[in-house]
Amino acid sequence: MRHLAIRLRHFTPWLFVQELLTKPAAVGAIWPSSDRLARCMAAHVPTGYGLVVELGGGTGAVTQALLERGLAPERLLVIECSPTFVRHLRQRFPGVTVLHGDATELANLLPNSVPIDAIVSSLPLRSLPADDTATILAQWCRVLPVGGIAIQFTYDLRGMHRRPLHGFVERASDIVWANLPPARVQAFEFRRLEHPIDAA
Ligand SMILES: C[S@@+](CC[C@H](N)C(=O)[O-])C[C@H]1O[C@@H](n2cnc3c(N)ncnc32)[C@H](O)[C@@H]1O
Numbered sequence: 001m002r003h004l005a006i007r008l009r010h011f012t013p014w015l016f017v018q019e020l021l022t023k024p025a026a027v028g029a030i031w032p033s034s035d036r037l038a039r040c041m042a043a044h045v046p047t048g049y050g051l052v053v054e055l056g057g058g059t060g061a062v063t064q065a066l067l068e069r070g071l072a073p074e075r076l077l078v079i080e081c082s083p084t085f086v087r088h089l090r091q092r093f094p095g096v097t098v099l100h101g102d103a104t105e106l107a108n109l110l111p112n113s114v115p116i117d118a119i120v121s122s123l124p125l126r127s128l129p130a131d132d133t134a135t136i137l138a139q140w141c142r143v144l145p146v147g148g149i150a151i152q153f154t155y156d157l158r159g160m161h162r163r164p165l166h167g168f169v170e171r172a173s174d175i176v177w178a179n180l181p182p183a184r185v186q187a188f189e190f191r192r193l194e195h196p197i198d199a200a
Pocket residue numbers: 016026027028029031032033034055056057058059060061062079080081082085101102103104122123124128
């Protein structure tokens with residue numbers, strides 16, 4: 001019985017469902033990201049030398065795909081607000097820096113003077129409070145250099161086109177059917193802010 005309890009604790013869907021029940025809006029999904037979804041997100045990360053920042057690492061499906069794609073662990077920084085997921089991610093990926101923090105504070109969490117190549121976000125931007133989502137997107141504009149890439153998935157298969165990201169142009173958009181539920185992955189390139197917004 002004790003064995004079963006220990007195995008369940010490390011069974012990622014179980015961990016995910018427990019978090020979902022306590023913080024549904026922050027988790028914003030009914031099941032961990034599938035391998036297909038995670039690989040699709042990782043495929044849009046450019047090869048480079050700067051940091052790749054993963055937001056909302058959760059159980060680590062996307063973290064795993066980024067590493068499997070060849071990203072060196074020291075180039076990956078994961079930011080996650082749930083202490084339970086942070087503990088899990090640190091155990092599962094000992095070579096990766098996992099910060100316990102909030103994506104609304106992104107600029108304060110990142111090391112100065114290290115260029116950011118890409119943001120890979122599993123954040124549930126549609127279920128978070130609208131103010132938080134606006135702050136998070138403003139932070140992306142603050143930390144990404146021109147040409148930096150932001151990758152996001154959404155369960156709205158039409159994508160984020162109805163709420164365009166200020167300062168970004170879409171570079172790729174794919175539907176991943178093998179996910180629960182199916183999702184659209186979009187990759188955006190940061191250009192510049194046409195109308196400066198408060199990115200504090
Ligand atoms: C859709 S789930 C993650 C899915 C993940 N790819 C997986 O397979 O487990 C969203 C994640 O974002 C995290 N999150 C939500 N709001 C956040 C915030 N403001 N800052 C950092 N992480 C946040 C949640 O705790 C959760 O782990």
